[in-house]
Amino acid sequence: xxxxxxxxxxxxxxxxxxxxxEMRKPMGPGDVVWGGRNCKFPHPDAKxxxxxxxEKGWTCPTWPKEYGGGGLSFxxxxxxxxxxxxxxxxxxxxxxxxxxxxxxxxxxxxxxxKKKYIPEIVKGEIRWCQGYSEPGSGSDLASLKxxxxxxxxxxxxxxxKVWTSYADDCDMIFTLVRTGPQEPKHDGISFLLIDMDQPxxxxxxIKLISGxxxxxxxxxxxxxxxxxxxxxxxxxxxxxxxxxxQHERNMIAGMGLGGxxxxxxxxxxxxTSGMAxxxxxxxxxxxGKLANSSLRQKIASFDINSHAFSLTMRRASEESxxxxxxxxxxxxxxxxxxSESNKLRYELxxxxxxxxxxxxxxEGFGPAELAITREWLRTKANSIxxxxxxxxxxxxxxRVLDLPQ
Amino acid sequence: xxxxxxxxxxxxxDSAKKFASEKTPTTHFREVRDSEIxxxxxxxxxxxxxxxxxxxxxxxxxxGGSNFGVAGISSIxxxxxxxxxxxxxxxxxxxxxxxxxxxxxxxxxxILSKVVQEGLRLCxxxxxSNHHDPLKISCKAEKDGDNFKISxxxxxxxxxxxxxxxxxxxxxxxxxxxKEGLSLFILDANSEGLAIMPTKMVDSRNAANMKFENVTVxxxxxxxxEDNAFDLINSVLDISRxxxxxxxxxxxxxxxxxxxxxxxxxxxxxxxxxxxxxxxHRAAIMFSELELCKSCVLESITAFDEGSNDSERLASLSKAxxxxxFHLVSNESVQMHGxxxxxxxxxxxxxxxxxxxxxQIFGNSDFHKNRYAELTGY
Numbered sequence: 028x029x030x031x032x033x034x035x036x037x038x039x040x041x042x043x044x045x046x047x048x049e050m051r052k053p054m055g056p057g058d059v060v061w062g063g064r065n066c067k068f069p070h071p072d073a074k075x076x077x078x079x080x081x082e083k084g085w086t087c088p089t090w091p092k093e094y095g096g097g098g099l100s101f102x103x104x105x106x107x108x109x110x111x112x113x114x115x116x117x118x119x120x121x122x123x124x125x126x127x128x129x130x131x132x133x134x135x136x137x138x139x140x141k142k143k144y145i146p147e148i149v150k151g152e153i154r155w156c157q158g159y160s161e162p163g164s165g166s167d168l169a170s171l172k173x174x175x176x177x178x179x180x181x182x183x184x185x186x187x188k189v190w191t192s193y194a195d196d197c198d199m200i201f202t203l204v205r206t207g208p209q210e211p212k213h214d215g216i217s218f219l220l221i222d223m224d225q226p227x228x229x230x231x232x233i234k235l236i237s238g239x240x241x242x243x244x245x246x247x248x249x250x251x252x253x254x255x256x257x258x259x260x261x262x263x264x265x266x267x268x269x270x271x272x273q274h275e276r277n278m279i280a281g282m283g284l285g286g287x288x289x290x291x292x293x294x295x296x297x298x299t300s301g302m303a304x305x306x307x308x309x310x311x312x313x314x315g316k317l318a319n320s321s322l323r324q325k326i327a328s329f330d331i332n333s334h335a336f337s338l339t340m341r342r343a344s345e346e347s348x349x350x351x352x353x354x355x356x357x358x359x360x361x362x363x364x365x366s367e368s369n370k371l372r373y374e375l376x377x378x379x380x381x382x383x384x385x386x387x388x389x390e391g392f393g394p395a396e397l398a399i400t401r402e403w404l405r406t407k408a409n410s411i412x413x414x415x416x417x418x419x420x421x422x423x424x425x426r427v428l429d430l431p432q
Numbered sequence: 433x434x435x436x437x438x439x440x441x442x443x444x445x446d447s448a449k450k451f452a453s454e455k456t457p458t459t460h461f462r463e464v465r466d467s468e469i470x471x472x473x474x475x476x477x478x479x480x481x482x483x484x485x486x487x488x489x490x491x492x493x494x495x496g497g498s499n500f501g502v503a504g505i506s507s508i509x510x511x512x513x514x515x516x517x518x519x520x521x522x523x524x525x526x527x528x529x530x531x532x533x534x535x536x537x538x539x540x541x542x543i544l545s546k547v548v549q550e551g552l553r554l555c556x557x558x559x560x561s562n563h564h565d566p567l568k569i570s571c572k573a574e575k576d577g578d579n580f581k582i583s584x585x586x587x588x589x590x591x592x593x594x595x596x597x598x599x600x601x602x603x604x605x606x607x608x609x610x611k612e613g614l615s616l617f618i619l620d621a622n623s624e625g626l627a628i629m630p631t632k633m634v635d636s637r638n639a640a641n642m643k644f645e646n647v648t649v650x651x652x653x654x655x656x657x658e659d660n661a662f663d664l665i666n667s668v669l670d671i672s673r674x675x676x677x678x679x680x681x682x683x684x685x686x687x688x689x690x691x692x693x694x695x696x697x698x699x700x701x702x703x704x705x706x707x708x709x710x711x712x713h714r715a716a717i718m719f720s721e722l723e724l725c726k727s728c729v730l731e732s733i734t735a736f737d738e739g740s741n742d743s744e745r746l747a748s749l750s751k752a753x754x755x756x757x758f759h760l761v762s763n764e765s766v767q768m769h770g771x772x773x774x775x776x777x778x779x780x781x782x783x784x785x786x787x788x789x790x791x792q793i794f795g796n797s798d799f800h801k802n803r804y805a806e807l808t809g810y
Contacts, residue, residue, distance in 0.1 A: 298745070303810035317810050324798075327805040335753050338727035342435040360720045423719055424712035428692060431704040 035106045042110055045079045047072035050117045056398065059121050062151025064198050064224075073117075080119035081150035087125055090133065095146035101348045123192065124148035124155040126278040128201050131271040135218075135259045144220070157275075158188040158202035158221070158245060159268070166418050168203075169212045169265065173247060175204035175219060182206075182257075184221065184250040190412065194230040194243035197223060201271075207262045218264035220256040227251060237404035238387075273358045275413045280340070280358070280365030300330050302372070306379035322378060329368075329375055336364055356426035363419035366409035373403040434734045435727060437507065444504050447484070448511035455480065456517040458779045464518055465636040471594035472638040473518040482551035487525045490533075495544040501737035502526075502671055506678035506729070513682025516786055518637055520553045523591035526675045528554025530668040531599045535618060535655045543597065543618070555595035557586040557642055558665070564795040566665055567609050571602040571644065573617060580604070580617065580654075582647040590793060592640030593630025595621055600644075604659050611662045616655035623647050635786040670747035673794050674732040677750040680790045681722075681729050684758040687783035688718055691765040698770075705768075714764055721757045728753045745807045752800035755791045762787035 049072035058069045060077055068074045080086050083097065088104045090096025099107060129148045132141060147153040164171040173186025184204055191200065200221050207215025221228065227250030232240035259267050303317060303326050310319050317323035340361065376399055377384040384399055386392030392400075410416040424430045437445065456477060464474050481487065489505040491497020498504075505526055512521070524547060532543050532554065546552035561568055571584025582602055592598065598619045606613025621628065625647040631639050656664045692715060695706030705711060732750035735743040762784040766773040769780050791797065 298742070298808050300805075300808045300810060303805070303808065307810065312810075315809070316806075323805055323810060324801060326810070327801040327808075330808060331749055331752055331801060331804055332724070334749055335724040335728050338435065338731050339724050342727045342730065345435050357723075360716075360723060363716075364720050364724075417713070420713040420716040421709070423716035424709075428712075428715055428719060430692075430695060430706040430712050430715065432707060 031102055031106060034103055035110065038107055038110050041083075042114055042116065045076075046114060046116050047075055049073075050076045050119075051115050052117075053115070054117050058117065060117075060119065060151070061154055061193070061196070062120050062122050062124075063154025063196065064152070065196070066151065066154070073119075076117070077119045077151050084149055086120040086151065087129060087149045090129065090145065090149065094133075094141050095149040120151040122148065122151065122154060123157060124153065127157065127271050127274050128155050130274050131267055132258065134270060135267045137258075139255070140220075140258060153199055154193075154197045156191045156194045156197040156200050156245075158191055158200045160190045161187060162189050166415055168268070169216065171203055171205060171216065173202070173204050174208065175206050175217060175252065177206070180254055182219065182252045182254065184219070184227070184247040184252055186247050188245040188247075189233075190242045191230070191245045192242055194223070194245045195232055199223060200228075200245065201258075203264055203268055206264075210262060213265045215262055216264040216268065217261055218258040218267040219252055220258060221247075221250060221252050225250060235404070236407070237401045239401065239405070241405075272414060273355070276358045276362035276419070279409060279413050280361035300326065302326050302329065302375060302379070305376065309380045309383060322375075325378070326375060329371060333368060333372075336368060356422055359414075359419040359422040360427070362413060363410075363416050363423070367416060369409050370406045373399070373406045377403055434738065435730050437503065437730070440500060441503050441507050444489075444500065445507035445511055448486075448508040449514075451480075451484070452511050452515040452517055456512070457515050458782065461516045461518055461636070461782065470630070472632070472636060473520065477517075478519055478521075478551055481519060481521055482549075485548075486521060487529070487551055488548035489525060490529045491544050491548055492533075495541060496548040497544065502674060503733045503737050506675045506733040509675055509679040510682035510729070513679035514686040516635075516683060516782055520555075520591040520595065522672075522676060522679065523556065523595070524552075524554045527556045527590070527668065527672045528597070528599065530671050531556060531616065531655055531664075532618070534616075534664055536652055539618065539652065552597065553591065553595045554597050554599065555589050555592040555640075556668075557589045557592060557598050557600040559588045560584070560586060562587075564792065564799055566601075566662075566669060567611065569601055569603055569614060570608045571600065573602040573604050573615060573649075575604075575651075576648070578651050579648050580651060582617065582619070582644045582649060584644050586642040586644075587639075588631075588792070589640045589642055591638060592642060593628060593638040597621065598626075598642070599655065601661065601665055606659075613659050614661045614665065615658050616661045616664065617649050618653040618655065619647065619649055623649070633789050635782075635789040637789065666744070669794050670744055671736055673747040673751040673800075674729070674736070674743075676790060676793050677725075677747075677754040678729050678733055680754050680758045680787070681725050683783055683786055683790070684725065684754070684761045685722060687765045687780060687787075688722060688761050690780055690783075691715070691761075691768050694769055711768060714768070718757075718761055718764060721760065725754045725757050745804060748795075748800040748804045748807065751795060752797045752804060755797040755800070758787045759791060759797070 049070050060068060060073050084090065084092065084095055085097045085107065088097035088099045088107055092098035125148060129145060132144055159168060161171050161173060173184065173188060175182040175184045188202065194200065200223055202219045202221050203216055204219050205215055206217040227248050229246045230243040233242045233244060234240050306317055306322060306326060310317065310322060312318055383392065383396050386397055386400060388397065464472065485498055486508055488497030489500045492499050509522060529544065529547060532540055543552065547554065558566060560571060571586060573580040573582045582600065584602065586600065598621055600617050600619060601614060602617065603613050604615040619626065625645040627643040629641045631641055633639055695711060695715060696704060698705045728750040732746040735746045765780050766784055769778060772778050773780050
């Protein structure tokens with residue numbers, strides 16, 4: 028305990044000195060720092076903040092020090108996150124390298140690969156995207172056809188990926204490819220790290236119902252990949268893929284957090300519900316209560332489920348603290364519940380805001396209102412990406428409940 | 433608040449699990465139900481619970497109890513809920529003891545030591561309508577020298593049919609709906625002017641309707657302050673709501689596990705029915721909902737012992753969520769069993785019956801959603 032108190036003191040002092048004032052202001056949608064060779068910083072302070080956090084390894088606080096991570100324990104990381112929250116610090120770096128690829132590399136990659144790729148992720152030098160789904164392989168991911176042929180010291184890759192997030196801004200893509208066309212479908216897949224800066228790789232953005240294009244199609248036309256970019260053994264990529272999907276599911280599950288429950292009640296401080304406060308503004312209140320009683324009931328149900336869900340995320344993290352086991356098949360439960368909950372959150376916001384939530388662009392609507400409309404449409408993909416809700420329920424039924432095939 | 437149990441609580445839970453599987457499996461519930469025993473539980477089993485110290489878990493050590501806390505007694509109730517063990521443990525050791533703790537010193541000493549040593553049975557007469565409402569109290573207590581005279585009616589008094597002592601919430605001033613003017617008194621079950629009509633409920637447990645006609649009680653039997661009992665009532669109700677949620681969680685988990693086993697065993701169309709996706713998804717949804725319930729129960733039962741200032745909201749969170757999920761699980765379990773699910777021979781229907789009664793105890797999900805919203809500022 029004494030060490031932790033000291034750690035908190037040191038952390039507080041370091042953050043006070045090193046977190047630039049500009050990085051303690053609320054973030055707008057364009058303020059996320061994704062890193063990469065062509066990283067765009069919204070402000071010079073964002074660059075400084077990333078350099079300082081990256082140097083300390085605190086962009087990936089619990090990763091091992093030998094690969095540039097922070098080397099913090101569970102409890103130390105908790106303190107760091109609390110102190111970051113206390114000064115309202117922006118995340119120094121957001122990336123699929125941190126959330127998805129890094130943890131899988133730490134588990135499956137060779138020593139050389141870890142030494143090369145992990146520090147780049149920690150410092151935000153390389154921006155990664157995910158090459159999993161294909162036009163013909165959605166929920167049935169293992170039927171993928173993009174093939175990699177062995178050419179001695181390198182592979183040649185041909186095929187097409189889809190739903191590659193931000194691929195047009197990324198440097199590298201972690202890709203599932205077929206290397207054993209004769210093998211049963213799960214046993215002929217390998218996990219390749221492919222540099223996108225070559226003529227054999229091209230991307231094309233996909234326009235979504237939200238009007239935005241966060242996803243791309245990515246085409247491989249005789250792309251060349253050195254042999255040392257194979258992670259784990261040839262045809263053993265499915266094990267890496269599954270593990271990485273669990274990390275992805277945990278990340279998406281986190282979006283289901285928020286609402287009245289996630290805030291712990293502090294002394295002399297009333298708890299409020301963000302959703303209810305918004306609903307009061309748009310739908311009116313009477314004697315401190317939401318005027319529309321049916322909406323009030325729905326929001327109460329939502330807040331209760333959201334509270335219960337955040338407690339369950341916390342319980343899982345406390346339970347895994349001792350076993351140190353990382354994500355399990357139960358992460359499908361979090362993915363299922365979190366993504367459904369996030370969709371419901373936006374449906375309720377629409378209901379609360381009425382026609383104010385239905386603007387597309389231009390006059391008559393505030394920027395926050397327009398953003399909610401777009402985000403509502405974006406959430407429809409939450410229960411599709413990273414494995415549909417139906418796929419998650421299949422996984423729970425088979426892997427957790429052990430129901431017959 | 434803690435989301436994991438400590439060693440002491442785990443020990444209590446394990447010994448209750450052993451007790452329930454050895455002494456009170458559901459066959460025990462059936463024996464009591466189908467016997468001539470009127471009070472809906474087995475006196476011998478009750479005395480064994482007493483000798484294990486379970487009635488003293490919320491009782492301070494100076495009165496002979498162990499003071500193991502709300503999380504301790506709730507962990508026991510969860511395990512007893514798994515086998516639908518009938519006993520007055522909840523009404524006595526949770527609700528009754530939490531009320532009596534605030535009685536006058538000598539009264540407290542006498543009653544609590546009897547609860548701990550002899551298993552004196554307590555109950556709480558609060559409800560007056562078909563739906564839980566702690567403000568809807570019109571039962572009157574009028575001052576008469578050093579005494580009070582109580583008149584009015586109470587309903588749905590859990591385990592009230594065969595209790596030894598009754599704690600009653602009545603109005604010493606004000607009108608129905610007022611927070612002010614409520615008082616609590618301790619009465620003997622054999623008081624003159626008191627008529628107790630046991631009601632056998634659908635879950636084969638007893639509740640009671642009570643009629644009070646000028647029942648005389650000494651002012652010494654007042655719990656807490658005259659006219660000012662609302663906060664005390666509320667805090668005892670919250671402890672009770674958290675504890676009954678734990679019992680309901682135990683029952684819901686058991687009903688779900690019985691059903692899961694059945695899905696793995698029953699064959700139709702040449703396959704185990706658990707291989708059908710229509711059933712798999714519903715089972716997976718129940719699993720997820722029950723995981724959420726476990727967290728709510730743990731958070732709420734530890735809140736009291738750890739002095740949380742959010743215990744009211746957590747009690748409502750727990751009762752609302754667990755009530756809703758037990759409702760879902762009890763219905764789904766019967767449906768997934770098919771025809772045998774509606775036979776008396778199979779246990780699954782027993783859980784359905786228990787679910788509906790337990791849902792109503794001290795507020796159903798709707799009541800607690802409303803309260804959660806109020807406590808959250810809307």
